[in-house]
Amino acid sequence: MATMRAARLNTTDRSFGVTDVPRPVPGRGQVLVRVRAAGVCLSDIHLIDGSLSPLHLEGDTVTLGHEVAGVVEELGPEVFDVGAGDRVALQAGEYDRRGRLLTRGVDYDGGWAEYALAAEETLVPIPDDLPFEQAAIIPDAVSTPWAAVTATGDVRPAEAVCVWGVGGLGAHAVQLLRMVGAAPIIAADPDEQARDRALDYGADVALDSTAPDFLTRVGQLTHGRGLDAAFDFAGVPVVREQAIQVLGEHGRLVLVGLTAKPLEVEDGTRFSYLRQQILGHYGSEPEHVTQLVDLVRAGRLEFSRSISGTFTLEEAPEAVEQLEKRIGSPVRLVLLP
Structure with a gap:
């Protein structure tokens, strides 16, 4: 044999x-x-x-x-x-x-x-x-973020987006968001190497998501309107908490990173009033x-x-x-x- x-x-x-x-x-x-x-x-x-x-x-x-x-x-x-x-x-x-x-x-x-x-x-x-x-x-490494961006997230040109976690999938998400015309593209990662990579892959700005002024900076970059689409590639509860806080009207939070931890929406009334969405994504x-x-x-x-x-x-x-x-x-x- x-x-x-x-x-x-x-x-x-x-x-x-x-x-x-x-x-x-x-x-x-x-x-x-x-x-x-x-x-x-x-x-x-x-x-x-x-x-x-x-x-x-x-x-x-x-x-x-x-x-x-x-x-x-x-x-x-x-x-x-x-x-x-x-x-x-x-x-x-x-x-x-x-x-x-x-x-x-x-x-x-x-x-x-x-x-x-x-x-x-x-x-x-x-x-x-x-x-x-x-x-x-x-x-997977490219097709998963491609599907997250174009299908689940349904990102359109000139929409403001943020990618949390610029690793194997998140880096490609940045590259693909650039190709479909999202703007601005914000990358969020506590790792300096990952932030540098995000800029190389096409992010307009790369921020340290642990910085005290992080949420303020996202608000400034979106001119106070908030994000049209937020992508969690980290699978970390604090990322999801941050993303919900900076979603704009009709904003979509796309969950790509996997975690068994619970997801909470602190202000359900605001979430409903702004007609926001949380979307699971896999593969x-x-x-x-x-x-x-x-x-x-x-x-x-x-x-x-x-x-x-x-x-x-x-x-x-x-x-x-x-x-x-x-x-x-x-x-x-x-x-x-």
């Missing part, structure tokens, strides 16, 4: 390491992809530390990695629209027969491996000149990944500065540690199996 190397997590005892496993064989409607790049996300860290658990995993062990790009290696039966050698990114999930949304690298084996299985409909063709490490991060739809690849193909977007470091598959534990400790304030670390 052919084997391959894979970075596996036991969700019962949270043991994690790179090991030999059987190389998968594509079934009906599936392809085997030779993984060329796989992103390392905070969700992977949360799986390893136990703060996030799979809902639909069969068994207790899974190959991590939901941000994946590579080359089609082998076709299963009844695969019609792709061929061996095609360059592809993989959607971060798919629906099963019962209509449940399954996440790659969470509910079934992902791309922290030499090879990954993928249903044909989850393949997204990528241009020949798009590096695999950049293609890999489009599903993206397949069309958002396709849209982003089309925008890259058209020269509107590029993500070279988003790759903060690359690691071999055997170095996956080191990549996890670097992201967990935020060494160097990375946007995205990428495994190159």
Whole structure:
């Protein structure tokens, strides 16, 4: 039996390491992809530390990695629209027969491996000149903020916005808000490196969200009207409290960062009078990944500065540690199996 190397997590005892496993064989409607790049996300860290658990995993062990790009290696039966050698990114999930949304690298084996299985409909063709490490991060690191900005947040040109948390997703949110014409774009983060990055990605102003005059500065920058849209990419209760205080009339608070903490609206009367909204957001739809690849193909977007470091598959534990400790304030670390 052919084997391959894979970075596996036991969700019962949270043991994690790179090991030999059987190389998968594509079934009906599936392809085997030779993984060329796989992103390392905070969700992977949360799986390893136990703060996030799979809902639909069969068994207790899974190959991590939901941000994946590579080359089609082998076709299963009844695969019609792709061929061996095609360059592809993989959607971060798919629906099963019962209509449940399954996440790659969470509910079934992902791309922290030499090879990954993928249903044909989850393949997204990528241009020949798009590096695999950049293609890999489009599903999730870019598509999640893209969906948050364009679908859930429905941001329009000249709307005042603020992004709290300029990490792997928030940095791309700033970049994408710039592209859709939001103004002003305010970035909020206590980390100086993150604020500098926000300016590089297109923020008009980057503020320390812990500064005593932070809320006053947001009010000044929006000429007293408040924010049209606020994006919480941090998943921290104090961020949500701040955002609600500076929302304007018809303002939307979009919750992208995940937290189990309760959410409170201190002045419910004001919230209702101004007809404000709090909107939950999770992930993206397949069309958002396709849209982003089309925008890259058209020269509107590029993500070279988003790759903060690359690691071999055997170095996956080191990549996890670097992201967990935020060494160097990375946007995205990428495994190159």
